[in-house]
Amino acid sequence: MALSTDEVARLAALARVDLSPEELAKLAPQLDVILDAVARVSEIAGDDIKPSSHAFEITNVFRPDEVRPSISQEAALSGAPAEEDGKFRVPRILEED
């Protein structure tokens, strides 16, 4: 399959995982092995096997539209590294133009 280190670098950037060039070089072949293994599954599956995204062949699992208690603001913010005015405080998103 031959995944290039550039492609892995892009995936790492998209997933916000900071990888050094050494790590990229090490991980690219490993990801290759995984992709190959998944590709084997597609080869084995014949036309009679439907693609699936779920272990069970069930559909339409719905919940009635009835309000259930939410958690408190305090509980919601309990895992936040920073908070202000009842809101989650996050670092600057974009730099100045």
Next chain:
Amino acid sequence: MSELVSYDEAVAAFEPVLGLEVHTELNTKTKMFCGCQNSFGGEPNTHTCPVCLGLPGSLPSVNAKAIESAIRIGLALNCSIASWCRFARKNYFYPDMAKDYQISQYDEPLCFDGYLDVEVDGETYRVPIERAHMEEDAGKLTHVGGSGRIQGADYSLVDYNRAGTPLIEIVTKPVRGVGAKAPQVAKAYVAALRDILRSLGVSDVRMEQASLRCDANVSLMPWGSDELGTRTETKNVNSLRTVEAALTYEIRRQGAVLLSGGKVKQETRHWNENGYTLPGRSKEEAEDYRYFPEPDLVPVAPSREWVDQLRASLPEPPAQRRARLQGEWGLTDLEMRDILGADALELIAATVEAGAAPQAARKWWLGELNRLAKEADVELDAVGMSPVQVAELQALVDAGTLTDKLARQVIEGVVAGEGTPAEVVEKRGLKVVGGSALDDAVAAALEANPSAVESIKAGRQQAIGALIGAVMKSMKGQADAGQVRQLIMEKLG
């Protein structure tokens, strides 16, 4: 700001091609994938739970009512309904979505291949609809520091109350063949969509509260060409007027770029309230959403029976309803336009339903009630008088209990919360007075105005006005002017 050419110059050289994406928040009681209350506003982060906060180990569960609403929307937009479809994860890193992905639909939308006919200047344009799919809304960001915009802000604050609100995204196919009318067609489309969503009762469709939002795409191509030009997408289009204004601006801007030999850059732009668009810099920079089927949810497979049942229960389409009511009420196009402009159609319809004549219902809603609503700066339906009460008022007028003038005072009383029309008449003592009290008042007026009496006897009929005025004054307005005129003529006759 960019260079512009005139709108006429731009559309003389190029054919605009539109693409409209409308997001509408559903008004279900709960969120799309959890039982948290779905409501506008509220104290920040008080309508959240592990699911909509994206905490580890939590699992989404699908709101049945949201699926039903989505199917009804699809049917009202003449879409086919998928017999089997899945949710998908749209991955992106942005603090408005705590999970770092949004549950949406990708290549298997619930509703697809529909259309909506809209009317502009008496002509009908068919807007083809590509898809209507389900997804969840994001949380609300507030940027702090700098100018309050995302660029240059010191930091941002997040409220996840809105995160997980059920959203339907309705996407058109490229809309071609509308020529210079493109911005008007776009506005008419969004208005028609709003009316449909309102008639279905599935959304509050308040653009100013962002429960209906529009992203407007437009590209230009030389007339006769078949190759679509490069498009821009304008976001932050939050009123019907803005839909038209933003597209008009983009057509003029792109026209200027192309006519000067330049190339349009494919980008997301933002509408600025001061009347122009600016290129946006946001999450699109790494636009690779790596969609994949949502492993935490099973497919949605609406049965044929369910879909047929929902189809059979759809309300009459708004455009058809308008045409029917206009015919039934015998209104001119102009009268109808005023009604629609004042957002009074449904109020008048309900008033007629409650027994009032259409013209009378129209008179009160567009007259006194519209004036009071504007004065109080509220929507007409929040003015404080119900259609049933308006019908009740008109019944009092029809019975001769009230004159129009007294009826206006009754309306003021009802709107001020003094009770039903009958109660206000009672409390304020506004009944038209007839009988001996009126006879006495007429006799007194004749006696007090001998010169007017002489004039009338000499054939100068207009002098009767002074007598009627005198009677009305002594009756404090609680008499019927027609009846007074008749009594005077009888006395003098």
